Amino acid sequence: MKLYNYSELSTAEIGQLVQRNIDPANEIRAIVEEVIDNVQQHGDNALLDYAQKFDKVTLTKLYLDKPELEELAKTITAEQKLALETAYNNIYKFHETQLKTEDRVETMPGVTCWREIRPIEKVGLYIPGGSAVLPSTFLMLGIPARLAGCHEIVVCSPPQKSGKVNAFIAYVALLLGIDKIYLVGGSQAIAAMAYGTESITKVDKIFGPGNQFVTKAKTIIQSTTTTAIDMPAGPSEVLVIADETANPAYIAADLLAQAEHGIDSQSVLVCTSTDIANATLAEIAKQLPVLPRAEIAQLALDNSYIIVTDNLNNAMQFSNKYAPEHLILATENWSQISDKIINAGSVFLGNLTPESAGDYASGTNHTLPTSSYARAYSGVSVDSFVKKITFQHITREGLQNIGHTVEVLAEMEGLHAHRNAVSIRKS
C-alpha cells in the first residue's frame, strides 16, 4: 500500500486518488455490449452458451425448481441454518421499520395531497457467485423485496461447478419463499432480466451487486431499456479513518476483509499519524499470509493506499471526496466527527464495530453504492422496491381556494388549455 501525506497532495493528485477503476479504455463496455446484444437476439441459447464460456459449466436447463432447492438445502448444518436465520431476523427487523405510511396534508382548505406506497411489480435480484458465493446478498435483496410486496421476484446467480447454486443460496431461497433460481451470472443475467428471454421474465427493476461486468451491464441497460436499476454496486471498498485511539490490528483486519472480495476491491486508510500507518502495515503483513484468499487480497491492496493527515477533520474532508461504500471511524472520538460525514454508503462507528457485522447480520443492508456513487445514491432499502405515488383530492371549496392561482400560473406560461381545465370547473 502506498503512503501519502495529505498536506503534500495537490488537488489534482487527490482527484486521481479518489478515482476508481472505471474502465478507461472501454474494454469492459465492449465485452458487455456484445453479451447484451447476443442475449437480446438469442435468448436462452445465449445464456446456455455463456454458462459454458464464462462459468465453464454445461447446463441442460437454466433454473433450479423448488424440489431441487429443497434437496440442496438439506445438506447444511444446524449451526449454518441458525446463522442464516439470525441474520434473516435482524435484517427483517431493521427493514420492516422502513415501511411507513405518510400523513395526508391539506395544503389549502379543500385541497388534500398525500403519497401512497405501491410495490414495484416485477423485480430481478442478482446474487453474485463468481469468486465467492454470497447468500448474504440474497438476504439483503430478498427481505426488502418481500417486505415491499413485489409480485414477481426473478433471481439469477452464476452456476457453480456442480451445475447448481450452493446449498446456502438454496436455503435462503426457502427462507424467502422463492421457488426458482436461474443459473445465470454476469452481464448475461442483467441482459436477460432487462430484455426477457423464453424462460426469464423481463423485470421493471434490477437489484444487486456484482463485478465490473455486472455493474457495467446494469449502467448500460439503465440508459437503453425501460428497466431501472438500484444503483451501481460494484467491487467492494472501505475507507477507515483512524486516530491514535485506534487498534492497528482491527484496522488491518477491516482493510483485509474488503480486500479479499476481489482484485479490484479497494481498501483505504486515512489516519492522523505515521505510527498508526506503520503499525497497521505491520499487522497486515502478519494477518494476510494466513488468509485462504491472500493472493486476491494482496492484489487489491496493491491498488489501495494510506494517507496521513494532520487531524481528523482533514481525514473526513478526504473521505467526503472519496465517498466510500463503507466508512469506518476507528476512533474513540467518533461522535466528534460523525456529523461531518457527507458522502458514504454505510458507516461503522468506533473500534468495536467491524464492517463485517453490517456485511452479514447486524440488520443494515450491504448492497451499497461504490466508485463514489455514494455522493448521490443510498444503499438498498425497502424504499428501493416501492414507488411512492402522489394522490390529491380537491373539493368545491378547494377549487375556489386554489383555482385562481392555477389560472394565473397557466396564463403566465401561455398554456390556455391548462387554465381552462380549472375555469370550466369553477363556472
Ligand SMILES: NC(=O)c1ccc[n+]([C@@H]2O[C@H](COP(=O)([O-])OP(=O)(O)OC[C@H]3O[C@@H](n4cnc5c(N)ncnc54)[C@H](O)[C@@H]3O)[C@@H](O)[C@H]2O)c1
Ligand atoms: N457494492 C456492493 O454492495 C457489493 C456487495 C457484495 C459484493 N460486491 C462485489 O461483487 C463482486 C462479485 O464479483 P464476482 O466476480 O465474485 O461475482 P459476479 O457474480 O459478480 O460475477 C461472476 C460472473 O462474471 C462473469 N464474468 C467473469 N469473467 C468474465 C469475463 N472475462 N467476461 C465477461 N463476463 C465475465 C461470469 O458470467 C460470471 O458468472 C465483487 O467485486 C464484490 O466486491 C459488492
Ligand SMILES: N[C@H](CO)Cc1c[nH]c[nH+]1
Ligand atoms: N462487503 C460486501 C459489500 O461490498 C458485502 C459482503 C457479502 N459477503 C461479505 N461481504
Ligand SMILES: [Zn+2]
Ligand atoms: Zn464484505
